[in-house]
Amino acid sequence: MTHIITSLCLRDGGCVDVCPVECIVPGNPQDKYPWYYIDPDTCIDCGACIPECPYEAIFTEDETPDAFEASGGEYQSMPAGTPGFDTAYEGENHHGQEVKLSSTKVLEAGEVVDLTADIQPNYDFFTSGPGYWDGWMDYVNP
Ligand code: SF4
């Protein structure tokens, strides 16, 4: 098993510092890989990252909800150009860096979202995606 970062991630970065095996990586380029990603081969399922996420975006793989019911106001983020995700998000991350995401949508209260669709992209990031791109440690610890 592993832990999974879902599309509720807004690149706050707070989860990175608590991971004892340094297996949480920011997606790069941001427009193609908008979340942070957990290396499934390195994650030891300690659970330390879950309470650190201000957006409650992290789940164990087994408990990633297929029917997440929104409270309303949560942002869901997708790769640039994803249909239906045309709301901009701007904020500041855990390290004081500017975060701008162009392909997000704001969930309505009671809206139900299948977050299990976000599981495979986490695996793909480390198999067919950039994985541990050069400079990721400089990015998260400037
Ligand atoms: S703390 Fe949450 S929002 Fe921030 S990078 Fe980690 S998963 Fe994404």
Ligand code: SF4
């Ligand atoms: S569960 Fe533990 S090892 Fe896995 S990503 Fe989270 S903090 Fe890292």
